[in-house]
Amino acid sequence: MPLLITGSMHGWRAIRYRQERDELSVAGNGLQVEEGSWTRALDRSWRPDGEDGSGVAVIDPLVGMRALLAMVHDSRNFAIARTACQNLGAVITGEALGTTGLGEGDLLDLLDQRPFDGVFTRPSSSQLAALSEGIAQQRRAGYAREVVLMSTAEMKEPASIIRPTATVDWPGGEAVQQVTALEQALGPPVERLFRQAPGVVSLREGWVGPVQQRARAMLAAAHAWTGLESGQAGTQVQVYDLEPGAVTTYTVHNGHGFRAAYHVWGHHSPGLAKPLPDGVLAPAVGLTGCPNGSTVGTWLPFVARREELENEVVNYLMRPGTVPETWREFLIRMALARAVVRRAAHVAAANQPESIALARPRRIVVTGGLVAGGHEGVILWLILDSAEPTGVTPIYLDPAGLLPGLGALVLAGRSLEPREPHAADPVPLLTTCIAPVSQSVSWEKPRHHSLAMVNVQVPGENPAIFRLQPGKLTRLPATAGKEVRLRLQPVAGYDFGAGSGRVWEGTLPAGKLGLVFDTRGRPLALPAREDARIGLLQDWLAEVRRACP
Amino acid sequence: MRENHSAVLRNISYRCVRQLLPGSRVLVEEGARVEGGTPIASGVGRVHRVLLPAELHGFTGFRKRPGDSVKAGETLAVLTYQMGFGLAEYVCPVDGVIEAILDRAMVIRDHAASWLAGLPGVVSRVIPDREIEITATGHLIPGWAGSGPAVGGPACLVGELYTPAGIDRALGPQVQGAVVVSLTYTAGRALELAARYGAAALVCASLSYAELAAFAARSGRALPFSLVVLEAFGSSALDPGVREVLEAVRGQELYVDGGRPGEERPVVFVPGERGDDLPSSGLYPGCRVRVLAGAYSGRHGEVWSLPEAVQTTETGYRVLTVDVRLSDGSTVQVAGCNLEITGYSLPAGRASCSTKTS
Numbered sequence: 001m002p003l004l005i006t007g008s009m010h011g012w013r014a015i016r017y018r019q020e021r022d023e024l025s026v027a028g029n030g031l032q033v034e035e036g037s038w039t040r041a042l043d044r045s046w047r048p049d050g051e052d053g054s055g056v057a058v059i060d061p062l063v064g065m066r067a068l069l070a071m072v073h074d075s076r077n078f079a080i081a082r083t084a085c086q087n088l089g090a091v092i093t094g095e096a097l098g099t100t101g102l103g104e105g106d107l108l109d110l111l112d113q114r115p116f117d118g119v120f121t122r123p124s125s126s127q128l129a130a131l132s133e134g135i136a137q138q139r140r141a142g143y144a145r146e147v148v149l150m151s152t153a154e155m156k157e158p159a160s161i162i163r164p165t166a167t168v169d170w171p172g173g174e175a176v177q178q179v180t181a182l183e184q185a186l187g188p189p190v191e192r193l194f195r196q197a198p199g200v201v202s203l204r205e206g207w208v209g210p211v212q213q214r215a216r217a218m219l220a221a222a223h224a225w226t227g228l229e230s231g232q233a234g235t236q237v238q239v240y241d242l243e244p245g246a247v248t249t250y251t252v253h254n255g256h257g258f259r260a261a262y263h264v265w266g267h268h269s270p271g272l273a274k275p276l277p278d279g280v281l282a283p284a285v286g287l288t289g290c291p292n293g294s295t296v297g298t299w300l301p302f303v304a305r306r307e308e309l310e311n312e313v314v315n316y317l318m319r320p321g322t323v324p325e326t327w328r329e330f331l332i333r334m335a336l337a338r339a340v341v342r343r344a345a346h347v348a349a350a351n352q353p354e355s356i357a358l359a360r361p362r363r364i365v366v367t368g369g370l371v372a373g374g375h376e377g378v379i380l381w382l383i384l385d386s387a388e389p390t391g392v393t394p395i396y397l398d399p400a401g402l403l404p405g406l407g408a409l410v411l412a413g414r415s416l417e418p419r420e421p422h423a424a425d426p427v428p429l430l431t432t433c434i435a436p437v438s439q440s441v442s443w444e445k446p447r448h449h450s451l452a453m454v455n456v457q458v459p460g461e462n463p464a465i466f467r468l469q470p471g472k473l474t475r476l477p478a479t480a481g482k483e484v485r486l487r488l489q490p491v492a493g494y495d496f497g498a499g500s501g502r503v504w505e506g507t508l509p510a511g512k513l514g515l516v517f518d519t520r521g522r523p524l525a526l527p528a529r530e531d532a533r534i535g536l537l538q539d540w541l542a543e544v545r546r547a548c549p
Numbered sequence: 550m551r552e553n554h555s556a557v558l559r560n561i562s563y564r565c566v567r568q569l570l571p572g573s574r575v576l577v578e579e580g581a582r583v584e585g586g587t588p589i590a591s592g593v594g595r596v597h598r599v600l601l602p603a604e605l606h607g608f609t610g611f612r613k614r615p616g617d618s619v620k621a622g623e624t625l626a627v628l629t630y631q632m633g634f635g636l637a638e639y640v641c642p643v644d645g646v647i648e649a650i651l652d653r654a655m656v657i658r659d660h661a662a663s664w665l666a667g668l669p670g671v672v673s674r675v676i677p678d679r680e681i682e683i684t685a686t687g688h689l690i691p692g693w694a695g696s697g698p699a700v701g702g703p704a705c706l707v708g709e710l711y712t713p714a715g716i717d718r719a720l721g722p723q724v725q726g727a728v729v730v731s732l733t734y735t736a737g738r739a740l741e742l743a744a745r746y747g748a749a750a751l752v753c754a755s756l757s758y759a760e761l762a763a764f765a766a767r768s769g770r771a772l773p774f775s776l777v778v779l780e781a782f783g784s785s786a787l788d789p790g791v792r793e794v795l796e797a798v799r800g801q802e803l804y805v806d807g808g809r810p811g812e813e814r815p816v817v818f819v820p821g822e823r824g825d826d827l828p829s830s831g832l833y834p835g836c837r838v839r840v841l842a843g844a845y846s847g848r849h850g851e852v853w854s855l856p857e858a859v860q861t862t863e864t865g866y867r868v869l870t871v872d873v874r875l876s877d878g879s880t881v882q883v884a885g886c887n888l889e890i891t892g893y894s895l896p897a898g899r900a901s902c903s904t905k906t907s
Binding site: 310315 | 693757758759781782783841842862863864866883884887889
């Protein structure tokens, strides 16, 4: 079964994910996609009958990069999508379709080209209408098989067009064999998805369906991966879905799920031509007069002229699917993300029950295009400044953006247990953050008193005993996955999750970046003076850069 | 060689799609030759909704009934609150007819509008109720950002638009209905004057986003003219190839499309005599690109060779890098996902760029 996976973010995210696990060289039943040969693979794959004569093409996310470039950045290039449809069985596009110039007619033409197994997209509303019609045609003809639905915030009504049904299944043994080949080619976690739900093609982008659907999937996946039991009191999981200029938070509180979305453009518009402007940009980009550190400039470890910065931010938001190649770009994007998360929290506080707005999550999961790739130390810094975890909080990172897809499987009653015992975790633990529940820091008059005595025992190493001092961001390296014994003895008046002055003791799994002790204050408030603030930010940047050299 | 690196697509065949509303009447047939001002369809009018607050439910302070003709600015409903001390008026946004009064909204259908071709060409496809495609020949300039519908008009080439004196000198009543083309960074005051004197569109090299936002906030949600920013927000200079084309368009008809969110990029089209079909495929050596991020952000060039291996950026991203030949002749490596295809070389140009020589 030929397959094309692509998408503006998904392509390179998946590539990176697989490269990290040295799974780049894969042998499928059709084309072999190996490092350095993607262009050759692509050239062969575009033709129905490849040079190897098999006529079966497995196009890897790696190759999707080229389609990404063509589809996302050339809004008029309909031909490549059409060619893909002619030659391949499935077209899975991410934001690509939303950003192409495909009109309704084009899309119908495209869907009419040949049977497909799933379309995976975040379409615009007009595209959606055409998509609906096309999918209905496919289903009537008995072509479309099974599609997991995943909703976006924009969709208000339940999907009537895409429904997984028991009667729609793979037609026979031949297809199953091809799926097996596909699994082998794609590797975990995609392999897992296909193994457990052959024909289910949904990874992370928007789908048609009720609003709760995607949120439920996100939360279900978060539950599954963080090992929490449902029905617990309090806030169990907080998921941050970070995209350029936007954040969506999903919260499980007392067994109920809540979703809050915020976008600097006022709505999600992944198009290349942005609506200019609708009045929310200037305050939302946050360069002036926003409360509580929700300004971009506040979080930059260098001086930037306001107007230049604003132009840079808007230019970035005009073409959000890019990768920051310089530190300046990267830090501006991270600063924008902080500003957006904080502003979102400010907005959400007015609309959510107070118990949720003030709740302390026991787990944090971070996903989205902004955290897919890049320096993980700096991403961790972003999470710490944005989410401000308190107590002892594990932080999970979803680098491949698989959370919604995995959640869809959970909701469908499928197990996420890996087939192989040592399969890499799709949503790995990044770190566990230890921070006081409430703490004020005076940057003008720093005090060097102790907040707590820490005793950390990593298996096979000497115990580390040290005092926690205020105003620091300290990382304790440990091998990922190892169980770390931690004992925290706070001084009177400080609470690290067990109560004021009470000892916290327990065993924690170490994340990729070990443990992090954050005593920079809760809530985190930066110095008002620019030079002092920039100095601090530079210190913290140096600290997090050391985490991943 | 400049031509190969420039963002301009010279002498191409461009398909412009004019989208129609359901129920509109098509006035042209496939194969018909049209000029910029040729009406191609007449519409049934667009529906507008004026949302009313929940308190108005059952309130009888409506000033209009279904079937009434209304003009833009006329009062539709009045709401009093705080024991009569508060007064809110809901006014009509367009000239049209009240079609219905719903629980929470008034529905107004504006007067039927005609669609003009916008640019000279041949009607190549007609899909009733959906779109009319016109094929034209000339030079296409892809923009960076835009706003507003597709418009056509005579080009009014102005000099610099960044000093108050220069702006006052350049923009006056003569720009009414014209496409103002500024080849430089453009200051916010130019937006004010272009709106005041009724320009159909403004095309500029670059613009400060803060000034645009301030202007838009003053003028309401929609800009009063179509806008295309060619390079970027900020003070980017115009690509030399684009400058060369635009300098030659004084008085000529220009077609400007501000783009549609999520669908089309903004473009400026200069109608010409000759046009060839573009090769249409993905990224390949020879296709023209704009660098979107990184050290060479904003520069134009052409793809020199496709990646063979993955590289790690200093910020930790693992990317496939593409060799790009910039307009100054240097060859640099850029992450593939940081490239925007601005055009394809025509077959001859493509052949000449197929071998990397540096």
